[in-house]
Amino acid sequence: MDSIYDLDIEKMEEYFLSHNDKKFHADQLFSWLYDKRIESYGEISNIRKETLNIIQKEYSINRLKIEKVERDTDVNKYLFKLQDGEYIEAVLMRHDYGNSICISSQVGCNMGCRFCESGRRKKVRNLNTSEMVLQILQVEQDIKTRISHVVVMGIGEPFDNYFNVMTFIKIINHPKGLQIGSRHITVSTCGILPKIEEFMNFPYQVNLAISLHAPTDQLRTHLMPINKVYPLSDLISVLKKYIEKTNRRITFEYILLDGINDQEFHAKKLSELIKGMNAYVNLIPYNNTGNLGFNRSKTIQIMKFYDILKKNKINVTIRREFGSKISAACGQLRSKEENL
Numbered sequence: 183m184d185s186i187y188d189l190d191i192e193k194m195e196e197y198f199l200s201h202n203d204k205k206f207h208a209d210q211l212f213s214w215l216y217d218k219r220i221e222s223y224g225e226i227s228n229i230r231k232e233t234l235n236i237i238q239k240e241y242s243i244n245r246l247k248i249e250k251v252e253r254d255t256d257v258n259k260y261l262f263k264l265q266d267g268e269y270i271e272a273v274l275m276r277h278d279y280g281n282s283i284c285i286s287s288q289v290g291c292n293m294g295c296r297f298c299e300s301g302r303r304k305k306v307r308n309l310n311t312s313e314m315v316l317q318i319l320q321v322e323q324d325i326k327t328r329i330s331h332v333v334v335m336g337i338g339e340p341f342d343n344y345f346n347v348m349t350f351i352k353i354i355n356h357p358k359g360l361q362i363g364s365r366h367i368t369v370s371t372c373g374i375l376p377k378i379e380e381f382m383n384f385p386y387q388v389n390l391a392i393s394l395h396a397p398t399d400q401l402r403t404h405l406m407p408i409n410k411v412y413p414l415s416d417l418i419s420v421l422k423k424y425i426e427k428t429n430r431r432i433t434f435e436y437i438l439l440d441g442i443n444d445q446e447f448h449a450k451k452l453s454e455l456i457k458g459m460n461a462y463v464n465l466i467p468y469n470n471t472g473n474l475g476f477n478r479s480k481t482i483q484i485m486k487f488y489d490i491l492k493k494n495k496i497n498v499t500i501r502r503e504f505g506s507k508i509s510a511a512c513g514q515l516r517s518k519e520e521n522l
């Protein structure tokens with residue numbers, strides 16, 4: 183059975199209309215689901231029994247199974263077991279500006295980035311919208327606090343599951359849904375260009391982050407096979423178009439891998455590549471996974487890299503580290519659980 187959390191408000195309105203019922207029931211049902219957080223249809227008092235009888239035959243009010251939680255001072259990591267027995271992860275981070283969650287968008291991932299734990303398992307399937315929405319709802323329930331920021335940076339490539347991710351955004355952003363401001367939502371992609379083009383026209387002010395990780399085609403193709411399909415020059419030109427069209431700043435994520443992409447030469451090349459763009463670089467100290475043969479850059483090298491970008495007038499930050507103790511790097515908890 184489908185989940186009621188798969189439906190955005192328009193779909194729900196269509197549903198009621200097609201059953202000769204009132205469109206405004208969608209608003210009411212959204213409030214029950216996302217404001218009052220009901221767990222069964224029996225709790226609903228302002229929609230006719232006959233209507234509810236029909237809808238509950240087609241859509242369930244369901245929950246994911248929280249298989250395991252690892253807790254640290256400012257980070258919790260959740261392992262969810264899905265109905266078909268597959269595992270996904272979400273990470274909650276407590277910042278001074280609020281709680282943010284990193285959610286998964288697929289079971290496994292087909293992008294094959296060599297440094298990434300998630301890609302060790304090929305994509306099994308896309309997550310349904312409900313499986314993304316429920317990661318947030320259930321973590322909020324666990325911590326008994328609201329989550330203010332959402333990043334789609336967990337397992338999977340969100341632009342390889344475009345439709346469900348966009349429906350997810352509509353639901354979590356909706357005033358009767360989870361009310362997460364669009365500027366507090368970030369989607370991270372390895373650079374699937376046709377979807378970036380489509381995303382330019384998506385009428386929500388959502389942030390876009392690009393996993394760059396290398397400033398030359400040779401190195402990027404080596405680290406990220408997607409670069410063979412969409413090389414750097416094409417990526418940069420589409421991103422320039424995106425910035426012009428949306429007037430929004432983009433984020434480049436750049437993992438620093440010891441001796442691989444962290445040399446002075448790379449910092450200079452990177453500065454040239456993105457010079458003048460309305461963008462900033464988020465340098466990410468690599469979270470060692472132990473399985474893939476990559477290591478985190480030395481702190482002094484990270485600082486050198488940072489300084490070169492600064493000197494070249496590139497906006498740059500170094501990502502604060504969360505959860506290296508509790509295997510919070512993408513896909514690590516699932517790998518441990520399944521002994522991969």
Ligand code: SAH
Pocket residue numbers: 293295297298299334335336337338339340370371372391392393435437466467468469470471511512
């Ligand atoms: N597929 C999307 C989103 C998931 S990956 C994307 O490529 O952006 C989210 C981010 O985590 C990416 O920038 C990815 O490169 C990074 N990442 C993967 N493994 C990591 C690790 N061990 N340490 C630090 N960052 C990692």
